[in-house]
Amino acid sequence: MPHTEMTVGDLIGLLSACDRSAPVLQAMNPFFPMAHRLSQVVQSVDETGQSVVYLAEGRDADTQLGHLPPEVAVELAWQPPVQAPPRRPRRTASGK
Template sequence: MAHPEEMTVGDLIDLLSAVDRSTPVRQAINPFFPMAHRLEQVVQAADETGQPVVYLAEGRDADTQLGHLPPEAAVALAWQEPVQAPPRRPRRRAGGGK
């Protein structure tokens, strides 16, 4: 039996069914240094207890890692806090005048 915190294939299908079928799927990896990866394979195998598990795998190509995860995705995953730009201060003018 799967742990309650594990997502099942049914959970994934339910979540994906709300999204346009032509939307690319990417994998978010490493909450401490969030990166986006291109998915290439879906493989079913048995885990160490003999239970079936589905693995979503990235490709082997050099361009499989697409770069940093967009900040809005990292915030939605609760991997980063929302960040606001610092308040703008008035610019100082050359010569110290106002």
């Protein structure tokens, strides 16, 4: 199965529908989904001579922002939709 890379044009197209003042975060690690702050965009060339653009997270301690919101992990298909378990009736002070 061939792997297709997202192009800069694809990214610009997707971003053009977003709020221009919204921060850009990177979702990483589908098995332990975390949000990371982006700090750099670097253009380079790969081993075949093709132009490549890298989005990099920062090096500061606060670059990792914490867990990815569950709805984002579900939208990325990194986690299945999960419903909260049913609540049990509360016990009263008398123990019943």
